[in-house]
Amino acid sequence: MAHRIQASDYSILVSDKSVLTEFSEFLESNYSTSKKVIIADTNTLEHCLPVLVKEVPSLSDVEVIEIEPGEGSKDLSICASIWETLTELTFSRNDLIINLGGGVVTDLGGFVASIYKRGVDFVQLPTSLLAQVDASVGGKTGIDFMGYKNQLGAFQNPVAVFINIDFLRTLEKRQLVSGMAEVFKHGLIADKAYFEAVNATLSNVDFETIVATSIRIKNDIVQADTFEKGNRKLLNFGHTVGHAIESHYLETEEELIHGEAIAIGMLIEAELSVIKGILPDTELAEIYAVFQPFFPLKNIAEAQWEPIIKLTHQDKKNHGEGINCTLITLLGKGVINQFTAATELTKAFQNYHIRITL
Numbered sequence: 375m376a377h378r379i380q381a382s383d384y385s386i387l388v389s390d391k392s393v394l395t396e397f398s399e400f401l402e403s404n405y406s407t408s409k410k411v412i413i414a415d416t417n418t419l420e421h422c423l424p425v426l427v428k429e430v431p432s433l434s435d436v437e438v439i440e441i442e443p444g445e446g447s448k449d450l451s452i453c454a455s456i457w458e459t460l461t462e463l464t465f466s467r468n469d470l471i472i473n474l475g476g477g478v479v480t481d482l483g484g485f486v487a488s489i490y491k492r493g494v495d496f497v498q499l500p501t502s503l504l505a506q507v508d509a510s511v512g513g514k515t516g517i518d519f520m521g522y523k524n525q526l527g528a529f530q531n532p533v534a535v536f537i538n539i540d541f542l543r544t545l546e547k548r549q550l551v552s553g554m555a556e557v558f559k560h561g562l563i564a565d566k567a568y569f570e571a572v573n574a575t576l577s578n579v580d581f582e583t584i585v586a587t588s589i590r591i592k593n594d595i596v597q598a599d600t601f602e603k604g605n606r607k608l609l610n611f612g613h614t615v616g617h618a619i620e621s622h623y624l625e626t627e628e629e630l631i632h633g634e635a636i637a638i639g640m641l642i643e644a645e646l647s648v649i650k651g652i653l654p655d656t657e658l659a660e661i662y663a664v665f666q667p668f669f670p671l672k673n674i675a676e677a678q679w680e681p682i683i684k685l686t687h688q689d690k691k692n693h694g695e696g697i698n699c700t701l702i703t704l705l706g707k708g709v710i711n712q713f714t715a716a717t718e719l720t721k722a723f724q725n726y727h728i729r730i731t732l
């Protein structure tokens with residue numbers, strides 16, 4: 375059964391590949407005379423583009439801009455080369471960018487679209503689990519800069535999002551596991567029953583229901599606070615530390631992918647919640663019991679704690695009173711604006727280290 379979720383001024387459709395027929399009709403009704411480009415990375419070009427073109431034949435002769443897979447493509451130089459291509463194509467305000475890929479393509483393509491000629495329309499066709507459950511909703515677009523994640527970006531909504539669950543069939547297992555980090559996060563900040571239900575079905579996950587449920591949770595939070603002045607910060611649980619870990623290892627041979635870093639970030643921030651006396655130790659133990667067999671939890675050497683903690687100072691939520699973390703007080707209950715000293719964070723890293731090496 376297809377799911378339709380209404381975000382502020384755009385719809386998100388979640389279904390099997392029949393969603394692409396709806397996409398085709400959407401193009402016919404709204405963009406039949408517009409120029410279009412598809413942005414894809416090498417993998418989605420190989421695995422997803424043929425499916426897309428088969429279901430939407432009108433896209434068969436559309437220009438495809440191919441980028442390298444991976445976080446390294448969320449870079450200003452890649453944006454510049456795409457803007458050059460759009461300029462050469464005399465792309466105008468009435469034209470449409472179609473982003474076909476994981477969160478890297480949807481973040482980059484959304485950002486490129488939001489800046490070019492002060493904004494052209496774009497559609498998101500997210501193809502990874504992470505992009506489907508998370509990057510598909512909320513209007514955040516962006517790229518990395520000077521080694522910092524999402525340092526440059528804009529809030530810009532797509533005109534629509536079409537999610538074909540069948541695209542997940544070609545996604546590597548490591549990437550599927552990574553996407554599940556955000557699914558668990560949605561449960562941990564807002565819905566304990568969802569957290570436990572997902573855990574109970576890990577061997578046979580119903581992705582269509584999971585994607586739709588996660589989007590609904592995120593959408594409800596975003597609708598109430600689009601520009602992250604208040605409760606939208608709930609979605610940052612695990613991300614202050616997780617982004618710092620991701621940025622830190624981005625520069626090394628041991629690169630962690632997004633969800634792997636966020637899973638560790640959630641555990642360290644849950645440790646912090648216990649240190650601050652707002653989360654019972656039994657709840658923390660329950661999160662470890664779910665995460666430890668599921669995620670590849672990296673043992674972060676003591677020498678890395680300080681440089682990682684330094685990176686948390688760049689977090690966009692900070693404003694002078696320490697590191698601003700979103701923590702949890704129970705499974706299913708997030709709490710924002712928990713200002714944290716570097717010493718508390720060090721202790722949280724230490725407790726994580728002890729627990730996963732026990």
Ligand SMILES: NC(=O)c1ccc[n+]([C@@H]2O[C@H](COP(=O)([O-])OP(=O)(O)OC[C@H]3O[C@@H](n4cnc5c(N)ncnc54)[C@H](O)[C@@H]3O)[C@@H](O)[C@H]2O)c1
Pocket residue numbers: 415416417418421422443444445448475476477478479481501502503504505508509510511512513514515523524541542543544545546549552632633
């Ligand atoms: N804007 C937001 O709200 C938001 C939310 C969460 C994450 N993000 C961003 O998303 C990015 C991570 O997204 P990601 O995990 O999707 O990474 P990604 O885009 O790099 O995709 C992961 C890998 O899977 C491949 N892939 C994607 N779909 C595939 C498919 N169907 N079949 C085969 N291979 C496929 C990609 O080529 C890539 O190698 C990060 O940059 C993060 O900051 C943004």
